Amino acid sequence: DAMVIQNPRYQVTQFGKPVTLSCSQTLNHNVMYWYQQKSSQAPKLLFHYYDKDFNNEADTPDNFQSRRPNTSFCFLDIRSPGLGDAAMYLCATSRDRGLGQPQHFGDGTRLSIL
Amino acid sequence: AQSVAQPEDQVNVAEGNPLTVKCTYSVSGNPYLFWYVQYPNRGLQFLLKYITGDNLVKGSYGFEAEFNKSQTSFHLKKPSALVSDSALYFCAVTLTSGTYKYIFGTGTRLKVLA
Numbered sequence: 566d567a568m569v570i571q572n573p574r575y576q577v578t579q580f581g582k583p584v585t586l587s588c589s590q591t592l593n594h595n596v597m598y599w600y601q602q603k604s605s606q607a608p609k610l611l612f613h614y615y616d617k618d619f620n621n622e623a624d625t626p627d628n629f630q631s632r633r634p635n636t637s638f639c640f641l642d643i644r645s646p647g648l649g650d651a652a653m654y655l656c657a658t659s660r661d662r663g664l665g666q667p668q669h670f671g672d673g674t675r676l677s678i679l
Numbered sequence: 680a681q682s683v684a685q686p687e688d689q690v691n692v693a694e695g696n697p698l699t700v701k702c703t704y705s706v707s708g709n710p711y712l713f714w715y716v717q718y719p720n721r722g723l724q725f726l727l728k729y730i731t732g733d734n735l736v737k738g739s740y741g742f743e744a745e746f747n748k749s750q751t752s753f754h755l756k757k758p759s760a761l762v763s764d765s766a767l768y769f770c771a772v773t774l775t776s777g778t779y780k781y782i783f784g785t786g787t788r789l790k791v792l793a
Contacts, residue, residue, distance in 0.1 A: 569722070605767055607783035608723070655722050663779030665711040665730040670722030 568592070571656050571671035578646055579679050586641040586674045588656030594669070596662055597639040599631060600655040602673070608655055614639060615662055643676075651678045681706045683772050685784035692760045693792050700755040700787045702770030712753040713771040713781070714744055723769060729753060740764070760791045 569590045578584040588597065596615050600608035612621045614633040628650070630642040643650055653675050657668040683704045692698045704710060711730055715723040727738025729746045737743045744755045753770060770784040 571722075574720075605786060605788070607769060607785055608781075610780060657722075663711075663773060665728060665773070667713060667725040667728055668723075668781070669725065670715075672720070672722045675720070 569656055569658055569669050569671035571654075571674050573674060574672065575675050575677070577677045577679060580648065581645045584643050584646055584676065586643075586654050586656075586676070588639045588641075588671055589637050590656075590658045590669075591637070592658055592660075592669060593636060594658035594660050595636075596659045596666075597633060598657040598659075598668065599629075599639070599641050600657065602653040602655055611641070646676070646678050648678050651676055681772070681774075681782050683770055683782050683784040685768075685770055685787045687787050688785075689788045689790065691790045691792060694762055695759050698757050698760040698764070698789065698791070700768050700770075700789060701752070702754060702784055703750070703752045704770075704772045704782075705751060706772055706774060706782070708774045711773045712744075712746060713773075714738065714742070714753075714755050715769045715771060717767040717769065717786075719766075726755070760789075762791045762793050765789055765791045 572587050598613040599611045602608040610622055611625045612631055628644050633639045653673045655673045656671045659666040659668045685702055713728045714726040717723050726742050727736050729736050734746045742757050744753055746753050768787050771781040
């Protein structure tokens with residue numbers, strides 16, 4: 566089945582220690598998104614790639630970076646995690662932007678900060 | 680400002696009874712409307728969407744939603760609730776022109792009681 570896979574499902578890191586979360590997709594979608602979700606709140610968009618074009622949200626802290634080396638993979642790097650960065654991180658894909666395209670979500674990585 | 684409201688934080692319904700989860704929106708322009716469901720420690724799963732055409736949209740797992748332009752609403756419904764429908768439900772809106780990003784509601788927790 567075509568899907569969006571996030572690894573690891575659970576990640577524990579230390580305060581200030583860089584961490585990388587990964588996302589892969591077999592849907593061959595052009596767009597890949599990263600969301601942060603806290604405590605059953607609505608997901609908050611951090612940034613997205615439209616093909617190779619990176620689009621950052623205005624309120625995404627500089628501490629958060631992303632890489633998309635190819636169509637299938639996208640990474641979220643948190644350079645110096647703080648306690649406030651503990652959250653569920655969701656990766657999603659869509660075939661295109663807008664045009665009523667639904668987004669397909671992975672099961673997330675739950676990040677804990679010690 | 681564009682916004683989506685889910686006025687109920689939680690909805691309780693008895694198994695076998697009909698359920699409704701409410702969503703209203705305020706956007707400038709024509710909307711695309713979506714419903715997603717999130718089970719514990721999982722990503723969001725797409726249920727259904729309204730793009731254009733028939734105001735009654737049918738989706739996955741027996742869910743349906745009715746688009747009401749005059750009331751700017753897109754309520755999610757199911758004729759007979761199952762205990763397994765218990766989850767967190769998000770309504771989301773994008774615009775047919777301009778921004779493609781999701782505007783999420785705050786989510787409604789549905790509890791179906793046996």
